[in-house]
Amino acid sequence: MLILHCPYCGVMADETELAPGGEAHLRRAGPESSDEEFMAYLFERENPRGVHFERWRHALGCGKWFHAARDTATLEVFGTYPAQVTEPPEALLETIREKRPGWQWRDLK
Amino acid sequence: MLVKVDRRRGAEGFCSVSELAPRGMITLRGDLSAKKLQAAAMAAAGVKAFPGRLGAVVEGERAILWFSPDELLILCPKAEVGEALEKLGKALKGTHHLAADVSDARAIFAVAGKSAREVLAKLTPADVSPEALPAGMVRRSRLAQVPAAFWPSGEDRFEIIAFRSVADYVFELLATAARTGGEVGWFAR
Numbered sequence: 564m565l566i567l568h569c570p571y572c573g574v575m576a577d578e579t580e581l582a583p584g585g586e587a588h589l590r591r592a593g594p595e596s597s598d599e600e601f602m603a604y605l606f607e608r609e610n611p612r613g614v615h616f617e618r619w620r621h622a623l624g625c626g627k628w629f630h631a632a633r634d635t636a637t638l639e640v641f642g643t644y645p646a647q648v649t650e651p652p653e654a655l656l657e658t659i660r661e662k663r664p665g666w667q668w669r670d671l672k
Numbered sequence: 673m674l675v676k677v678d679r680r681r682g683a684e685g686f687c688s689v690s691e692l693a694p695r696g697m698i699t700l701r702g703d704l705s706a707k708k709l710q711a712a713a714m715a716a717a718g719v720k721a722f723p724g725r726l727g728a729v730v731e732g733e734r735a736i737l738w739f740s741p742d743e744l745l746i747l748c749p750k751a752e753v754g755e756a757l758e759k760l761g762k763a764l765k766g767t768h769h770l771a772a773d774v775s776d777a778r779a780i781f782a783v784a785g786k787s788a789r790e791v792l793a794k795l796t797p798a799d800v801s802p803e804a805l806p807a808g809m810v811r812r813s814r815l816a817q818v819p820a821a822f823w824p825s826g827e828d829r830f831e832i833i834a835f836r837s838v839a840d841y842v843f844e845l846l847a848t849a850a851r852t853g854g855e856v857g858w859f860a861r
Contacts, residue, residue: 571741572812573725577797580813623819624812625740 565638570645572625584618587630588650612636614659614666616651674844675851683847686855687785691843695780696753698746702769712763716756717746728810728823737810750775779839783846784829789859792822792830794849816845
């Protein structure tokens, strides 16, 4: 069971109050992209055992989307942050580097 | 198993559960930090303060509930909804906002009794301890399988709103959780 801090309303939200939104920080492949790039954008997802970045929506609470960084193996939550960013905040990455030396997720490490 | 109860009659257990008369409800969305919107909301609701994050300003039947960073629910007597909407429309003319009468969308209940918190605690994953949910706060969460919002509305009393389409279910949940013999004593004083 996950309990995530909603960065918008500030409550500790139980997993059952939340709706999962899949992988975070996807970048849309635009009209100029190749078929391979567009296919990767549509279908290729990370499925790590360890550090992962996800989108969640506080569906039964304030209704806002936010991001969460967590470990899929231990369910440790490294932190949550607002949705209006294209990459995780540096402070959070630093925390993860401390806790999981050598981790990598797409081009983040 | 849920107890079968007639929600028009209310239910008595270690707490009393009742459905309240239809209340006027207005959804107001916009920039909640704007003084203009705050003043308009207070005037429409007829209350003297504006809630902060997770806040609830409750004055009898009237209230402003903080629902999200850009959404409020205004409660007022049902007969005053038209007037309140008109006030909002006039005060916020030219300001980006949305005000809608949603009085018929939700049903409103009250749970009263010394262990009212326990009734909620059995049904929601939200922390309903006196420290986490004191007077002046509102929490949107779920009751068993449906969304709901609840707030303290006086000594040992909570008001609860849930969608009207699931009102029977919510009433039976509350009545079952409040059944005599089901006291837990977690929040006992």
